Amino acid sequence: MGRPSREDAFTAWVGDTQHQLYRKAYLLTGERESARDLVQQVLLSTYLAWRRVDHPTAYATTSLVRAFFKVAAHRRRELLSDDVIDVAAPHRAPDDTLTLLGALAELPPRMRATVMLRFWDDLSVRDTAGVLGCSEGTVKSTTSKALAHLRDRLGEEFTGLDATTATGATR
Structure with a gap:
């Protein structure tokens, strides 16, 4: 029996770390749907980079934080462009x-x-x-x-x- 396929290795890693990534994403966003979206985005980018990534969990954590920054910047721009901002x-x-x-x-x-x-x-x-x-x-x-x-x-x-x-x- 040889090395596991790329898909098998990735699937096993996702099974071990998906919940951990979701909890981190939730801590960052404070919203379940936003956290799920971030995790899906990170899982996709990690899969695409899988062959060249030595430490997938560290890679995914860095990707998660960077994706969060992008989303937060986009939301900030949306808020600034709105006529009314609810600050309650x-x-x-x-x-x-x-x-x-x-x-x-x-x-x-x-x-x-x-x-x-x-x-x-x-x-x-x-x-x-x-x-x-x-x-x-x-x-x-x-x-x-x-x-x-x-x-x-x-x-x-x-x-x-x-x-x-x-x-x-x-x-």
């Missing part, structure tokens, strides 16, 4: 998870991606910079600003988020 804050459920997701959704796309990569994926500052295509200093400052925003938004109960730890002092 969405209703927040009392559940902590929903509250945290709501606060994450308020972050600008780059901050949201940085928080997701650093804390959800537990990437180092260096690895996060690689995924985002920026310097380590940018990751540190973006993380610090995002955590400050989350603390302001969520209150004292989330003071356990330590900016020094988050910005790589320990990693």
Whole structure:
């Protein structure tokens, strides 16, 4: 029995990682349909690049974040071109998870991606910079600003988020 076919290897990888990619996409978008669309887009691009990709999960994560940035920029342009912009804050459920997701959704796309990569994926500052295509200093400052925003938004109960730890002092 030889090597598995390209399709078999890809199918096995998708079975192992599709749910993980969806959760990341949901953290970024805050919307189920948008998350599904992003995952489908990433799976297609990963399949097309499959033969030249050594680390498909890392490739897919980078593709996911970049696709999210493109969608967020497109939405921002649409909002700016609309006559009326609804800036009312969405209703927040009392559940902590929903509250945290709501606060994450308020972050600008780059901050949201940085928080997701650093804390959800537990990437180092260096690895996060690689995924985002920026310097380590940018990751540190973006993380610090995002955590400050989350603390302001969520209150004292989330003071356990330590900016020094988050910005790589320990990693």
